[in-house]
Amino acid sequence: MEILKIEKISLNLEGRQILKDLSLSVEANTIHSILGANAAGKSSLAYVLMGCFDYISGRGRIYFMGEDITTYPLSKRAKMGLTLAWQEPARFEGLTVKDYIAVGMKKKEEVLIEESLRYVLLEPKDYLERVVDKTLSGGERKRIELAAVFAMKPKLAILDEPDSGIDILALDKIVNIIKELKKQGNTVLLITHRDEVSEVADKTSLMCSGFIVKEGKPKEVGKYFKEKCVPCPTRIFPAEEEKEKLEDQNARL
Amino acid sequence: MQGYKNMLDAYTQAGGTPEIFKDSNIAHLVVHKNKVIGSHLVKGLILEPQETANGVDIKLTVEKGIKIENPVHLCFGVLPKEGIQEINIKAKIEDGAEIKMLAHCVFPNAIKVVHKMSADIEVGNNAFFEYTEVHFHGSTGGAEVIAKAKMRVGKNSRLITNFSLLKGRVGILEIDYDSEIQDNSILEMTAKVYGYGDDKIKIRETGRLIGKSSRGLIKSRVAVKENAQSEVISEINATAPEARGHVDCIEVVQGNALARAIPIVNVTNEFAQVTHEAAIGRVDKKQIETLMARGLEQEEAIDLVIRGMLR
Numbered sequence: 001m002e003i004l005k006i007e008k009i010s011l012n013l014e015g016r017q018i019l020k021d022l023s024l025s026v027e028a029n030t031i032h033s034i035l036g037a038n039a040a041g042k043s044s045l046a047y048v049l050m051g052c053f054d055y056i057s058g059r060g061r062i063y064f065m066g067e068d069i070t071t072y073p074l075s076k077r078a079k080m081g082l083t084l085a086w087q088e089p090a091r092f093e094g095l096t097v098k099d100y101i102a103v104g105m106k107k108k109e110e111v112l113i114e115e116s117l118r119y120v121l122l123e124p125k126d127y128l129e130r131v132v133d134k135t136l137s138g139g140e141r142k143r144i145e146l147a148a149v150f151a152m153k154p155k156l157a158i159l160d161e162p163d164s165g166i167d168i169l170a171l172d173k174i175v176n177i178i179k180e181l182k183k184q185g186n187t188v189l190l191i192t193h194r195d196e197v198s199e200v201a202d203k204t205s206l207m208c209s210g211f212i213v214k215e216g217k218p219k220e221v222g223k224y225f226k227e228k229c230v231p232c233p234t235r236i237f238p239a240e241e242e243k244e245k246l247e248d249q250n251a252r253l
Numbered sequence: 254m255q256g257y258k259n260m261l262d263a264y265t266q267a268g269g270t271p272e273i274f275k276d277s278n279i280a281h282l283v284v285h286k287n288k289v290i291g292s293h294l295v296k297g298l299i300l301e302p303q304e305t306a307n308g309v310d311i312k313l314t315v316e317k318g319i320k321i322e323n324p325v326h327l328c329f330g331v332l333p334k335e336g337i338q339e340i341n342i343k344a345k346i347e348d349g350a351e352i353k354m355l356a357h358c359v360f361p362n363a364i365k366v367v368h369k370m371s372a373d374i375e376v377g378n379n380a381f382f383e384y385t386e387v388h389f390h391g392s393t394g395g396a397e398v399i400a401k402a403k404m405r406v407g408k409n410s411r412l413i414t415n416f417s418l419l420k421g422r423v424g425i426l427e428i429d430y431d432s433e434i435q436d437n438s439i440l441e442m443t444a445k446v447y448g449y450g451d452d453k454i455k456i457r458e459t460g461r462l463i464g465k466s467s468r469g470l471i472k473s474r475v476a477v478k479e480n481a482q483s484e485v486i487s488e489i490n491a492t493a494p495e496a497r498g499h500v501d502c503i504e505v506v507q508g509n510a511l512a513r514a515i516p517i518v519n520v521t522n523e524f525a526q527v528t529h530e531a532a533i534g535r536v537d538k539k540q541i542e543t544l545m546a547r548g549l550e551q552e553e554a555i556d557l558v559i560r561g562m563l564r
Contacts, residue, residue, distance in 0.1 A: 052542050074545040075554075084546045090539045093474075093503075094561035103557070104547030152547060 002066075003028040003156055003187050004049070009060030011041075011048055011210075018044045020210040021060070026156070026189055031182050033190040033201035033218060035225055041210040042191045043087060046160045049189075050084040051077050065155065078104070081155030087164055087191075089145040091133045097144055098128040104152030116151035120144070120177055138165045146177055150184070157181060158189045163197045175200045195222030256332070257283065257290045263359035264328050267389030267420065273326050281326040284309050286338055291328075295321060298352070308339030308369070315350040317377075325352060329368070330359035334395070337367045348377035348407070356386045363396035363424065370400040378407035378435075385415040394422035394450050404432040408464065411438065417445040419563055423452035423481070430457070435464035436493075443472045445563045448481035448510075459488040462496035462525065469498040469527075476559045477510035488517035491525035500529035505536055505559055 004026040011019040018041050026032045036042050047055035049062060051074040062070045069077055083104065092100065101116055102108040114124035120143040130136065132144065142162060149157045163174050171194075178200050181188050190201055195218075198204050204221040206214040208229065214221055260283055261271045273279045274291065280298050283291035287309060289302045297319030301312040315321060331338050346352060360366045376382045390396045398418075406412045416428060423446060434440045442458045454477070460469035471487040489498035504512040516529040536558045544554035 050542075050546055053538060073551075074542060075548060075550050078546050078548040086539070086543060090537065090543045092540060092558060092561050094564035095557070099561075103544055103549060148547065 001028045002026070003064065004189070005063040006049070007061045007063075009048060009057040009062065011044055011055060011057055013044070013054070018210055019048065019057070022210065022212055023060075024205060024212060026187060027203070028155075028187050029182065029185060030202040031178060031188045031190055031200055033192060033198040033204045034207050035192060035195060035198045035204050035221060036207035037193055037229060040207045042193075042207055043160050044210075045207070046084055046158045046189075046191055049158060050074060050082065078154075082158070083149055083152055083154040083156075084158045085142075085145045085149045085160060085162060087161040088138075089141050091136070091141065093131070093133050095132050096128065097130050097132055100132045100144065101148045101151045104148060104154075106153075112151060116147040117144075119150050119180060120147045121173055122147065139167075139170065142166065150177075150181065153184070154186060156187045156189060158191065160191045161193070162190070163192055163194055171197065195225050198222055256285055256288075259332050260285050260290065260328060260330055260359070263330055263332060263361045263389065264357050266361060267357045267359050267387060269326070269328065269357045269387075276323075279323045279326060280321070281328070282311070283328045284330070284338075284340070286331055286336055295323075295325075297321060297350075298325065300325075305339065305341075307337050308341070310341045311343070313342065313344040315346045315352045317347040318349040319347075320351040321353070325354045327354060327356040328359065329356065329370075331366045331368065332359075332362060333366075334362050334364040335366060337369075339369045340371070342370070342372040342374070344372065344374045344382075346374075346376045346380045346382045349379045350377065351381040353383040354385070356384070358386060358388045358398070360396040361389065361391045361421070362393075363391050364393055365395050367397045368399070370398075370402075372400075372402040372404075374402060374404040376404065376406040376410050376412050378409055380407065380410045382406075382411070383413040383415075386417070388416075388418040388420075390418065390421035390424060392421055394424045394452060396422070396424035398423075398425070399427045400429070402430045402432075404430070406432065406434045406438045406440065408436040408438060410435070411441075413441045415443045415445075417563070419445060419447045422450055423448045423454055425453045427455045428457065431459045431461070433461045433463055434467040434469060437466045438464060439467070440469040441472075442470070443474075444485075445474045446476075446483070447559065447563055448475070448477045448483060449479045450481060451479075452477070452481040454481070454483040454485075456484070457486040457488070460490070460498060462489065462491040462498055462527075463493055464496070465493045466495040466497075467493060468496070470501065471499075472501045473514075474503050474562050475512065476505040476507075476563060477512050478507035480509050482511045484513040484515070486515045486517065487529075487531075488519070489527045489529075490519040490521075491527045492521045494522050494524035496522065496525040496527075498525075498527035500527070500531070502529075502531040503562065504533045505562065506533060507535065507555065
């Protein structure tokens with residue numbers, strides 16, 4: 001069953017076209033990865049899906065569980081079961097980890113909050129009363145973000161680069177957390193620039209300069225990404241002719 | 254007796270725990286308008302309230318070397334819609350003494366209530382004094398609070414003040430705290446206020462680091478919405494060698510509210526250092542989006558961010 005369907009969405013920001021007629025389909029209870037180099041438009045896609053303030057798609061439609069949510073505000077999408085774990089999560093003065101995780105929970109039971117912390121390998125007694133501010137390291141903050149997503153039990157969790165800023169040794173743990181999310185019945189849209197992390201997915205879409213340029217099995221797409229895309233001259237602010245080449249290439253695909 | 258019960262009810266609404274008034278190990282003083290309606294002392298604490306025409310003069314002494322184990326609870330209030338209360342405090346924390354005081358100021362029905370507090374506080378050497386003042390005003394915005402304090406801190410001592418007005422309308426608030434800090438002593442002043450309607454907030458906190466290696470932190474967190482106005486002046490003067498100070502002011506503004514932050518940093522000794530940070534603005538967009546992505550409405554998200562900041 002298709003949980004998310006995107007039909008030809010576009011996004012322009014400050015005169016630059018970030019997403020270009022992008023279409024995508026995500027099956028329920030799967031991990032679907034969006035793989036791509038920096039500045040491919042992956043995070044922008046996440047913000048458009050979530051309905052963030054400045055990320056309103058100019059064209060196209062977004063369907064979530066069969067319902068057209070293109071014009072829905074952020075909180076309405078969240079109430080339907082869509083959420084986003086930010087690549088660099090916000091910090092909050094005075095808000096404890098316990099209170100932060102509880103925000104998205106229907107039943108705000110402490111035992112469930114503790115469970116979500118254990119799930120991201122954080123000891124509840126060490127973290128529940130800590131404040132979600134700059135006293136947490138980047139890695140701790142990211143895990144707490146994942147714990148908050150886990151506790152919310154969304155239907156679709158968009159994880160924007162959960163692996164960035166995490167040391168190589170911790171990558172396996174992050175991958176296990178993503179697998180666990182799926183096991184709990186959630187669908188995961190995983191955004192990453194690491195093909196080895198992308199391999200946790202059931203399906204991968206390769207994104208470049210606002211397009212989906214290839215889709216398929218994670219290993220195959222990862223191989224293509226590694227061999228054909230890196231290093232890629234179009235990564236950052238591609239020149240017009242390079243854009244055109246890419247468009248031609250995309251049309252052929 | 255009914256007056257005492259009403260004060261305790263208001264005190265409970267302000268977040269206080271009335272059980273402490275029955276605990277013989279905890280000193281307290283309850284003042285309604287100009288009447289002392291309850292008090293209890295513990296060993297080493299001298300508390301002499303004197304009723305005046307419009308309030309109470311209080312002389313407080315913690316004797317040399319005495320450490321008051323539990324916080325001393327004060328409750329000041331005016332329960333009718335109109336009234337005036339003038340509290341004058343003269344406190345002396347003698348050398349080596351330690352005390353924490355928690356004052357609740359309650360004006361739940363204020364239409365035209367004026368509460369003036371003037372304090373003269375002397376903290377000796379090797380001493381510790383923490384004064385926390387929590388206000389609870391009603392929803393009508395009819396309270397006017399004018400609080401002034403002059404504080405002098407000796408050597409190797411610590412002074413902490415916390416002021417918060419987060420429940421009910423502020424009305425008019427004017428705070429002017431001034432402190433003088435001697436060698437190796439530490440000052441921490443924090444004010445947290447949430448204003449709305451047509452509230453007017455003026456906070457001036459000054460730390461004078463006159464002693465060698467003295468330390469000072471002045472921190473303020475103010476949120477204003479609707480037509481409220483706030484002005485926060487945080488000043489640290491460092492005139493002694495190795496004095497270190499920091500001013501940290503954040504104001505959040507919404508709607509038609511107006512906020513001003515004025516950090517003042519004066520350093521007249523080449524071996525002293527004072528830093529400051531001040532920020533005024535709306536609640537960070539990413540914070541709001543993050544909380545909305547968990548299902549909160551925009552207003553709920555803003556409120557949670559502000560409540561956290563003021564916690």
